[in-house]
Amino acid sequence: MIRYALTRLALLIVGLFVASALIFVTLRVLPGDVAQLVAGMNATPAQIQAIRDQLGLDLPLPAQYAAWIGGVVRADLGTSLLTGSSVAGEIAQKATVTVPLGILSLVIALAFSIPFGVLSAMRRRHADGTALNVTAQTLAAVPVVWAGMMLVVVFAVWLGWLPAQGFPRAGWQDPALALRALLLPALTIGIVEGAVLLRFVRSATLQAVGQDYVRTAAAKGLTRDQALVRHGLPNVGLSIITVLGLQVAGIIVGAVVIEQLFGLPGIGRMLVTDVANRDLPKVQSELLVLTGFVLIVGFVVDLVHRAIDPRLRQAEVHS
């Protein structure tokens, strides 16, 4: 297990470095730079050059990359070209919106995908099971923006239950108010991601139903349902944990889109603004943090999977 963890950790670190290089190079392909934007439409070339010098935009790329990565290794994510404020501080501040949004989305996705997924598998030969499956197929294909707009129309415009946009200025000082602001966005992401998850739960359950151990348990006197709950679902759970790693990436992408739609001051909206401002030192650190988060979640999922799946542990002993 320890050898596995170390190998996996090494892979994670290599992955982070490759990601950082890709992020850095890709961003440099974008046309236009922050100096031109800061100087504006009536600026003289001398003014633009003065700003470029001030911001260090003319340093050779390898030096810029080395400076950035050197900082990241020392847990320094750099500063914004525009405001001079610390990127880590900005991310931490915006995370107070995005992290709860992500967690809430995940909870909603799980809360409806697991029960309905199992149900849809068990009732696959009935009208309700088929209806569930078709609904999930449809929802999974819905663009997250469209889903968000529909929810706004129903819950904010028609029913007036929830705010259509924005986040309380006082943040989490009034938790109920903050939660209300996050509900519609989280529901939007949760439903779309949950629909994907539902189909996965369904197929995993179907697979479990057909397994020898379920049939054996049934032969020993359990009902099919009891056998499935006792022996099948733990295996389904294992598969869900694996796929959760992917879901986290989906939720982050969803958050970038949804924060725009709902006017939430989170990491996704900040990222879009920073790209539009060509504040590249800030953008590259933000992207690295998001990528790193997804990679680390994948790493943890792999370790957890390894730890709780007896078959993998045994395979290690025998190898």
Next chain:
Amino acid sequence: MRRSGRLRVALAVSAVVASAGLLLTACTGETPVAPTTTGAPDANASVAIRLVLEPGNLDIRTTAGAALDQILIDNIYQGLVSRTPEQEIVPALASDYTVSPDGLTYTFTVRDGVTFHDGSAMTVDDVVWSLQTHKADATWADSARLARVAGVAADGQDVVVTLSEPDSSLLWNLSGRAGLIFKKDDTIDYKTAANGTGPFVLDNWKQGDSITFTRYEEYWGEKAKVAEVVFDYVPDSQAALTGALAGEFDVLTGFDATLKDQIEATGDFALVLGKATDKWVLAMNSTSGPLANKEVRQAIRQAIDHEALIEAAGSGLPLYGPIPPLDPGYEDLSDVAPYDPDAAATLLADAGADGTTLTLTVYNGYPTIFAQLLVSDLDQVGITLKVEQVDFPTWINDVYVNHDYQLSLVDHAEARDFENWANPDYYFTYDNPQVQQLFQQSLSALDEAEASEYLRQAARIVSEDMAADWLYNWQSVQAVSTAITGFPADNVNARINLAELSKSKG
């Protein structure tokens, strides 16, 4: 399968509980309180104003962009003189000023008893230092606008500005960024903080969300009528509307005129139309290709149905030349290239340019309807228009810096920016020595009427040369709560003076 009933119920129950939990939380919201139309002004009021474009940082000395002028000038920072929404020059930190008959010496009497927001007194020294630094430091925005300033000196409570040659635009420029007064050698971080002399103090900037001003209690003039103003940055029109319907905003600037029925139905808001200096310029790169031919450029102008375009935009005024009605030198130029698709087609055939394909580079933040209308208008006369939507930095890089474009569409919001037509290096690629000379003559003119007349002549030449097309003169549309008075109507893209803003008790 009968036994499966229990499991199914258990699963269904857990799903229902999960959804019910969401709905219960959802139901607890309070109904927003609608503003009332009567009531005395509330000196403790907080006013929420929706704006569209958030500044990248707050350093108005070096960072370009109308987003800074809009909120910081007049409210936080002030100059010796200021301008009204009707573009008149009025005294501000100078109580009075005189101009010598030869137009070379401006004498400003600096107001006594002015303090900066950090509590220190504003002195004549601060004024001289600010103007001198603004002229000397090229990284400060609009530094070039003080090119004709030869010297700035203190004389008792007066500040004397001497010029190398007359400059009819000097007072105008001093009422903008070039004339703002800062504390000498201030050590604040201008990117995130501010220290001015205006009626409001910068309280807090939540990046990506809002900027809050509070009343400056030690202000030298009449104090602000509200305690707090919050600028909420909401780029999306629909989100702004829903926010207003929920009572989250008192004023919506940059309101999407096509949504007006929805907001007027509430009875809590009134729509206010205002004049503006925004010119939607369809720039034509005349250095090469079919657009080097004046007949082709004229054909494009005559092919565009400007009235239909304004109707699609929801509001706006026609504009057929480079100077809008608010600026000096305006003249109705609708006779130069009137809408006439048949004439356009003939012109193109004569020029041998029918069947041409042109590319339009346009900023992707604008409504797509403009590009769509241009495609169909030009298609009717035999020009295929390809539309390339790019983000703003790409537009700046390709079009503005490298002049790598054929047609470009951008909203030029700045007031009095005729200078760009007199600058052959500008991305307009327009080079006419006669226009450049007329512009210089207007700068050196000794009185306003003379200066305007030179500009008027120059503007007509620019339009007759078919240097570009001007799709229309944008009008500002605001939705203002009935509880609000004193919010400026005109030119709010350029600046929002909050001195008269007041909110009645609801």
